[in-house]
Amino acid sequence: MGLLGYGLINGATCHSDIAGDDTDEQEVVHIDMVHRCNAQRSQSGRCVAITALSVLSFIVACGVGAAALMPKLRPSKTSGLRPLNSLEMKAYEARWANNDRLPDWAKGNYAALVDPEDPGYAEALAEAPKPATTTAAPRMPIDYCGLVEKDIEYNGAAHTVWRNVLSPEVCCAKCQVLAACRTWVLDTVNHMCILKTLSPNATLSKISSTRSISGLPYRWDRPNSIFCFVVFRPQSYEQGLLAWQHKHLANIFACDEWAVYSSHRVEIIPDYLVSAVVDSDLKCQVGGEFGTALNTDIFFKVWDKVEQEGRYKYHTWTVKVDPDSVFFVQRLRVAVAFHNDTAEVGTYFNNCKFGLHGPIEVLSKKAVDAWRDGRQNCKQHFDKLCSGPCLWGEDMFIDQCLEKVLKAKRVDDWNLISEAHCASVDWTECRNGAITFxxxxxLESYKRCVENANAAPMRTLV
Structure with missing residues (x-):
């Protein structure tokens, strides 16, 4: 294990000759993370060192026992390279998963830096007691990736190249985070992950390559595809809901492509589910004629981010969904299949007899373009009409803007949402076949709604 591969291990157990009671416990704070070091006596006087970002912190924590082990340590195979991130660490774990020199509990924490050829280290590791818990992030299955093909290289212009990437899961996850990435190629010989871009009108093509694994981060290549996004407040119940939804491919995570936005970068699931940042603190007042959240300015910023990233340009439909909405995209596919985006200014759906409600908003690609280009004209129009800012929520503003000013095609579909604010009396049961509840x-009520909706018979289309 090398001192140059710093900051990669999520636990530390240390045996040394530090004076004091055998059960004393110290906590060592390193520059990048906190590791626990049990300062207990050991007959061998050895210390299993777990991080080397700060050699000084290591010596202070583990005492002279560190010196006994230092001659047995040598630089790992990652020495001289940049530090590996947690995704790459998982790939190294897979590489050494069957190494019988390491106890099973150690592989998840030590595999990224262990040199299996070093008998001194393996011997010292075997003497360390098993830690009570581990903090290794769960590996995401390849099912979370849009498409993966072996012995194939996809087309596209190279945007970013990551080195030391050993698995397609890691390469795909990196592509998903980068909005411009449309295809990825893993060079299995040189362990390079190449993230590529394509224009919205480009044709996806592929060539045979025995050294490559390629894929799509999302299924933007499907006809009538759907891009979904959500905005959430950090450190709120919404963050927990999104983590569960991602794990179970529910809500927006069942769409052909998705994006998550917040006021700052939040790792909901480290490396796999990370929010993009909008230029807003997501705070607003409640008021106006209807006593609703006056969040129009917030969602102006959100739509700015959606348009800047440009993910929607690769899809026929764009859907904004609230985190606490129980949304079934497969039901929406049936609804949008009856409508083509042929209107000059695009098409959008009105989901309630009282007007558009924000928990789900469905716009065609042309409608998003019209909203992008005409939003300021709408603001000027309604500021004049209201003799100042109209005290509306974002949903009412976008509805009035698209219909009254931009002249987009408005399609009424009362099956889009079931909620109390739209006079639904059975919305809590989630059994009426609606697209969104x-x-x-x-989380408990959310899961119960999902279960009830999946168990209920679907409505028959006549």
């Missing part, structure tokens, strides 16, 4: 703000 809202709101469910705690």
């Amino acid at each position: 809202h709101p469910f703000k705690d």
Whole structure:
């Protein structure tokens, strides 16, 4: 294990000759992370060192026992390279998963830096007691990736190249985070992950390559595809809901492509589910004629981010969904299949007899373009009409803007949402076949709604 591969291991057990009671415990704070070091006596006087970003912190924590082990340590195979991130660490774990020199509990924490050819290290590791817990992030299955093909190289212009990438899961995850990435190629010989871009009108093509694994981060290549996004407040119940939804491919995570936005970068699931940042603190007042959240300015910023990233340009439909909405994209596919984006300014759906409600908003690609180009004209129009800012929520503003000013095609579909604010009396049961049920703000009620909706018979289309 090398001192140059710093900051990669999520636990530390240290045996040394530090004076004091055998059960004393110290906590050593390193520059990048906190590791626990049990300062207990050991007959061998050896210390299993777990991080080397700060050699000084290591010596202070583990005492002279570190010196006994230092001659047995040598630089790992990652020495001289940049530090590996947690995704790459998982790939190294897979590489050494069957190494019988390491106890099973150690592989998840030590595999990224262990040199299996070093008998001194393996011997010292075997003497260390098993830690009570581990903090290794779960590996995401390849099912979370849009498409993976072996012995194939996809087309596209190279945007970013990552080195030391050993698995397609890691390469695909990196592509998903980068909005411009449309295809990825893993060079299995040189362990390079190449992220590529394609224009929205480009044709996806592929060539045979025995050294490559390629894929799509999302299924933007499907006809009538759907891009979904959500905005959430950090450190709120919404963050927990999104983690569960991602794990179970529910809500927006069942769409052909998805994006998650917040006021700052949040790792909901480290490396796999990370929010993009919008230029807003996501805070607003409640008021106006209807006593609703006056969040129009917030969602102006959100739509700015959506348009800047440009993910929607690769899809026929764009859907904004609230985190506490129980949304079934497969049901929406049936609804949008009856409508083509042929209107000059695009098409959008009105989901309630009282006007568009924000828990789910469905716009065609042309409608998003019209909203992007005409939003400021709408603001000027309604500021004049209201003799100042109209005290509306974002959903009412976008509805009035698209219909009254931009003249987009408005399609009424009362099956889009079932909620109390739209006069639904049975929305809490989630059995009426609606596309979306809202709101469910705690995980237990959310899961119960999903279960009830999946068990209920679907409506028959006549």
